[in-house]
Amino acid sequence: MKIFVLVKEVPDTYGDRRLNLETGLVDRNASEPVLDEITERALEVALEYADANPGTQVVALSMAPESATPSVRRALAIGAESAVQIVHDDLAGADLGLTAEVLAAAIRRGGADLVITGNVSTDGSGGVIPSMIAEHLGFAQLTALSAVEIGSGSVSGTRASDFGAQPVSAQLPAVISITEAFPEARFPNFKGIMAAKKKPLEVLSLADLGVQADPSAAPRTIMTSVSEKPPRAAGVKITDEGDAGAQLAEFLVQNRLV
Amino acid sequence: MSYPENAILVLVDVTPTGEAASSTAALIGAAAQIGTPVALVVAPAGIAQAAVDAAASAGAVSVLTAEADASALTVPVVDALEAAYNAVQPDAVLVSNSIAGRDVAGRFAARTRAALAVDAVGLSRDEEGVVAHHSVFGGAYRVNSAATYGAPVITVRQGAVDARAEAQPLNVETLAVSPSGMPAALAGEVAIVEKASSRPELRGATRVVSGGRGLGSKEQFVLVEQLADTLSAAVGASRAAVDAGFVPQSHQVGQTGVSVSPQLYVALGISGAIQHRAGMQTSKMIVAINKDPDAPIFDVADFGIVGDVFKVVPQAIEALEARKK
Numbered sequence: 001m002k003i004f005v006l007v008k009e010v011p012d013t014y015g016d017r018r019l020n021l022e023t024g025l026v027d028r029n030a031s032e033p034v035l036d037e038i039t040e041r042a043l044e045v046a047l048e049y050a051d052a053n054p055g056t057q058v059v060a061l062s063m064a065p066e067s068a069t070p071s072v073r074r075a076l077a078i079g080a081e082s083a084v085q086i087v088h089d090d091l092a093g094a095d096l097g098l099t100a101e102v103l104a105a106a107i108r109r110g111g112a113d114l115v116i117t118g119n120v121s122t123d124g125s126g127g128v129i130p131s132m133i134a135e136h137l138g139f140a141q142l143t144a145l146s147a148v149e150i151g152s153g154s155v156s157g158t159r160a161s162d163f164g165a166q167p168v169s170a171q172l173p174a175v176i177s178i179t180e181a182f183p184e185a186r187f188p189n190f191k192g193i194m195a196a197k198k199k200p201l202e203v204l205s206l207a208d209l210g211v212q213a214d215p216s217a218a219p220r221t222i223m224t225s226v227s228e229k230p231p232r233a234a235g236v237k238i239t240d241e242g243d244a245g246a247q248l249a250e251f252l253v254q255n256r257l258v
Numbered sequence: 259m260s261y262p263e264n265a266i267l268v269l270v271d272v273t274p275t276g277e278a279a280s281s282t283a284a285l286i287g288a289a290a291q292i293g294t295p296v297a298l299v300v301a302p303a304g305i306a307q308a309a310v311d312a313a314a315s316a317g318a319v320s321v322l323t324a325e326a327d328a329s330a331l332t333v334p335v336v337d338a339l340e341a342a343y344n345a346v347q348p349d350a351v352l353v354s355n356s357i358a359g360r361d362v363a364g365r366f367a368a369r370t371r372a373a374l375a376v377d378a379v380g381l382s383r384d385e386e387g388v389v390a391h392h393s394v395f396g397g398a399y400r401v402n403s404a405a406t407y408g409a410p411v412i413t414v415r416q417g418a419v420d421a422r423a424e425a426q427p428l429n430v431e432t433l434a435v436s437p438s439g440m441p442a443a444l445a446g447e448v449a450i451v452e453k454a455s456s457r458p459e460l461r462g463a464t465r466v467v468s469g470g471r472g473l474g475s476k477e478q479f480v481l482v483e484q485l486a487d488t489l490s491a492a493v494g495a496s497r498a499a500v501d502a503g504f505v506p507q508s509h510q511v512g513q514t515g516v517s518v519s520p521q522l523y524v525a526l527g528i529s530g531a532i533q534h535r536a537g538m539q540t541s542k543m544i545v546a547i548n549k550d551p552d553a554p555i556f557d558v559a560d561f562g563i564v565g566d567v568f569k570v571v572p573q574a575i576e577a578l579e580a581r582k583k
């Protein structure tokens with residue numbers, strides 16, 4: 001079985017995340033870049049299956065600038081067997097449509113039985129890449145899974161749907177996306193980090209994939225304006241001396257909030 | 259059948275029992291701000307009537323219907339949306355930014371190569387077409403987006419649009435759909451979560467009371483529910499409270515949970531990690547109770563109380579209930 005795990009580098013949510021007000025693009029220098037936690041959890045799902053099923057190939061796939069290579073290596077250090085990184089100048093500021101096309105082309109080229117992604121990323125938070133890729137590849141998709149069972153020819157799980165938990169299943173090949181209900185990834189140990197340096201990391205360009213970033217190739221989503229909202233200021237702070245509950249009630253009444 | 263020049267095609271989310279989801283009125287209201295709403299209702303045979311009626315009374319000038327087997331995930335809805343799109347030739351397609359809605363929007367945009375804008379909190383129109391408004395990085399930035407050409411597909415954040423359209427007379431048409439044959443996952447029955455009492459839904463609530471790890475246990479989390487009920491508020495939670503099993507994940511507020519902008523947000527025993535603030539810092543009024551005077555939640559609170567939630571909250575509930583009498 002060959003599993004592609006889609007890993008994405010994002011600005012650390014613990015840091016001060018900024019958009020460049022001129023280009024509208026994420027300011028990659030403003031905060032520490034990290035591998036998105038949800039994509040590490042996706043990798044863990046694949047590794048657990050691989051641990052129990054020798055012969056499983058786990059490939060980490062990312063579309064990201066060259067500066068993101070350390071994050072891709074981290075996926076190797078955690079345990080992916082190989083990695084593919086798609087790097088191209090024309091992909092700076094790529095919209096969802098182009099991102100999905102590129103990722104799908106790389107998966108098609110490698111040939112996958114199963115594709116595992118996060119349900120939503122912490123920067124773009126689109127939550128649509130998994131179903132877009134499934135459509136491009138002609139695979140079934142099982143999104144927002146809170147539990148999964150991977151079999152040799154099928155995959156099933158519990159989907160956290162809008163109205164409650166729902167059992168879902170599909171024949172492979174398929175695309176699945178997982179939620180935070182899954183555990184955090186194992187921590188890369190020293191052995192893993194050393195091994196990662198020798199593991200194959202293939203860098204592909206758009207030409208290798210036959211994808212056109214040309215603006216006339218398909219409609220794209222573009223940003224037409226970006227503005228910053230002033231940060232919020234702190235207000236009154238009191239320390240409870242036995243009557244803070246009553247003061248809170250008074251505050252809510254004064255402000256017509258009850 | 260002909261459709262308005264400036265039609266906006268709205269995909270109505272349908273609940274497992276055939277009702278229109280609560281996002282419907284806002285989706286159609288948003289569509290009416292930029293054109294003439296035409297709704298699409300896709301549901302299993304014989305259960306769509308309530309959703310069709312809801313779409314018309316929410317302001318859809320016509321309602322297209324298609325039958326789809328609920329046991330196939332997403333694909334039948336995408337096939338119907340494609341047929342509706344071809345018939346209506348709209349200026350934009352609006353879909354709820356729900357889990358089901360995002361799946362359909364993603365597949366549909368990939369199939370038709372349409373530009374996709376996600377999680378819009380508002381819509382407008384300029385000389386060149388439809389513009390989607392987004393609130394990103396926890397509301398720190400406002401971004402507008404548009405399609406370079408063609409009709410965009412836009413997912414609209416639940417609870418973010420206040421505009422409502424006038425009810426329209428019922429005008430229903432059955433759509434002929436040819437299945438794409440695209441493989442779909444098999445979907446079983448949804449175990450519908452019983453809605454707790456009459457408590458408002460978190461998304462779009464005007465008041466929210468949230469609890470964090472500081473509540474200590476599932477039993478003690480009841481305090482959050484009690485204050486919520488006193489204030490007729492929805493119940494929210496931090497990720498730590500969800501991870502600890504105090505409440506289901508659907509109550510999580512923040513980066514990877516729900517984003518809320520209520521009139522009042524009350525944070526109980528929540529430290530105010532940046533990922534939590536990302537989902538609530540655009541609230542009009544923020545109240546925080548935390549026993550740690552240095553908790554970062556106080557940096558965004560309009561009214562902060564350094565104290566024990568188990569002392570302060572019961573007293574506040576008592577005072578508020580006394581006033582009601």
Ligand SMILES: Cc1cc2nc3c(=O)[nH]c(=O)nc-3n(C[C@H](O)[C@H](O)[C@H](O)COP(=O)(O)OP(=O)(O)OC[C@H]3O[C@@H](n4cnc5c(N)ncnc54)[C@H](O)[C@@H]3O)c2cc1C
Binds near residue numbers: 038119121123128
């Ligand atoms: C604040 C912000 C808002 C944006 N809004 C829009 C918009 O409205 N329309 C638009 O067309 N574009 C938008 N973009 C661009 C869009 O986010 C990127 O195209 C992005 O690469 C993919 O979207 P996502 O992160 O939202 O994906 P999601 O669909 O949220 O990602 C889900 C999963 O897909 C996988 N994945 C996603 N991207 C990659 C990648 N590059 N490499 C490997 N795996 C990946 C991961 O497993 C991830 O967990 C926005 C970007 C930002 C930063």
Ligand SMILES: Cc1cc2nc3c(=O)[nH]c(=O)nc-3n(C[C@H](O)[C@H](O)[C@H](O)COP(=O)(O)OP(=O)(O)OC[C@H]3O[C@@H](n4cnc5c(N)ncnc54)[C@H](O)[C@@H]3O)c2cc1C
Binds near residue numbers: 512531534
């Ligand atoms: C990628 C990523 C995404 C994330 N997404 C989210 C998200 O969507 N939402 C979210 O909430 N978090 C999210 N987090 C987690 C976040 O970083 C914090 O861990 C989490 O918000 C902490 O929850 P908490 O405030 O309840 O717990 P803690 O940080 O443990 O805070 C508990 C607070 O309770 C106070 N307290 C304890 N007892 C009492 C008492 N009796 N009375 C008053 N106060 C008391 C303590 O002083 C403390 O400040 C995310 C993290 C990552 C890395």
